[in-house]
Amino acid sequence: MTAVSRHRPWHGRASAAAFALALGLGLSVALPATALAQQICAADLNQNGDAADEGEQASCTATVGGAWLCPIQAVDCVADAAGQYSCPLGSQHACLAPANGGPPACSPNACADVASNPIVEEPPIDDPGSESNGGIDADGNCLGTIEIFSGRGLRCRPPGLSTTFANCCKDKGKIVKDGMGSSISSIGTKIAVAKGVFTGMKAAYVAFKAGATASQAASAGANVLIVGLDPTSIAISLAINFMMEFLFSGCDQQDMEAAMLRSSGMCHEVGSYCSSSFLGVCLQKAISSCCFNTKLGRIIQEQGRPQLRSFNGNLWGTAKKPMCRGFTPEEFQALDFSKMDLSEYYADIEARAQSDIRQDMEDRINAYLKTVSP
Known part of the structure; x- marks a missing residue:
């Protein structure tokens, strides 16, 4: 079961909580423009019918070529003798190289943009x-x-x-x-x-x-x-x-x-x-x-x-x-x-x-x- 969740572009639990508290108090808070373009993913890891538990939502990682990679359940791809990468999770999952470097990886969970798919x-x-x-x-x-x-x-x-x-x-x-x-x-x-x-x-x-x-x-x-x-x-x-x-x-x-x-x-x-x-x-x-x-x-x-x-x-x-x-x-x-x-x-x-x-x-x-x- 896969879905997307709200993007949290701020860093650290304390600042995230302060942001949410500000909203609850009716205080004005400015979101970065990049927040609306961010890709998010979520997965029901414990099979309880929702993706509401900690660790079941994440911001996706930008990859070479403009695609997005969900870090939830992501694994490194395996290279064959010819240097071609394949996903250990199955050929239906693409191997994507992170834009900030690192080996290609794949994930069974899809990413989506919350701007076009509101919560x-x-x-x-x-x-x-x-x-x-x-x-x-x-x-x-x-x-x-x-x-x-x-x-x-x-x-x-x-x-x-x-x-x-x-x-x-x-x-x-x-x-x-x-x-x-x-x-x-x-x-x-x-x-x-x-x-x-x-x-x-x-x-x-x-x-x-x-x-x-x-x-x-x-x-x-x-x-x-x-x-x-x-x-x-x-x-x-x-x-x-x-x-x-x-x-x-x-x-x-x-x-x-x-x-x-x-x-x-x-x-x-x-x-x-x-x-x-x-x-x-x-x-x-x-x-x-x-x-x-x-x-x-x-x-x-x-x-x-x-x-x-x-x-x-x-x-x-x-x-x-x-x-x-x-x-x-x-x-x-x-x-x-x-x-x-x-x-x-x-x-x-x-x-x-x-x-x-x-x-x-x-x-x-x-x-x-x-x-x-x-």
Whole structure:
């Protein structure tokens, strides 16, 4: 199985990742004119149905005569007594001499120009979550549609071409805190917490681009986090480490939001799909999830949906279009909580030691002092 992938004319993983990050932050980046003319190749080496894994895409090498040679699975050609070269892989593969010197070689994988064969990119999942669709009466009653434990569909991408082979779904610890009261009482504020870390990362990137050291960039990002977020809703130290690790990756904003909420135990994984492909061959996969307000919300959704006829045959939608709606009041009243296993949630409550509570208070005090200090 052979396909082509996006050309990466820059050199080195760090610069490639910084380039991808700049795109994710909406910063302008100029591509060299030669990038569009570059030939690329890809191959499904592990026979898993895609060419999305590291080492399965490569830039082709220019050869004498203007042809291109794919370096994936390439071998040197063999010369006979008359000096004529033949390909050990079969006569159907041409022997090509690299333009920069070296013995003729051949490859079973073809090259193609991405300028004339563009890669198809799936946009990130577009799910803002349940929004208010009605006002409040004089008694405080909601006049719109009520959804209980509603969530939001998000995707993150495992290692692949578009992420410069960084794992944008990697579990990095419980960054978003659960069960901490009003600071995370709605899906809107929970997403705001995730976006706040992205804002901090953007500040760190801008500082780094302006010539700051990695330490100085981390400080710039940390200041944004501490000023903009309530420490009872987020583990600041973990968020800073998370932010700096993503700084040199190809992960975008939705990758980061999903990774934070997934690692914090608030997401149900729906499935995987191809987010980047060429001629039907997948070059980058994505994992979609329904992310909820709290871990308890996720647990009740997972164990409550199978009880309801309204979800029969379509518990979570599809990987590309996850169904993350909340329960209606009628559905919620029909749930049999005696059949639910809430041990995971109880274990979290029991594990919350006195030291954790004390640390939360210290975070609050330190955050306040940083905002009022000259």
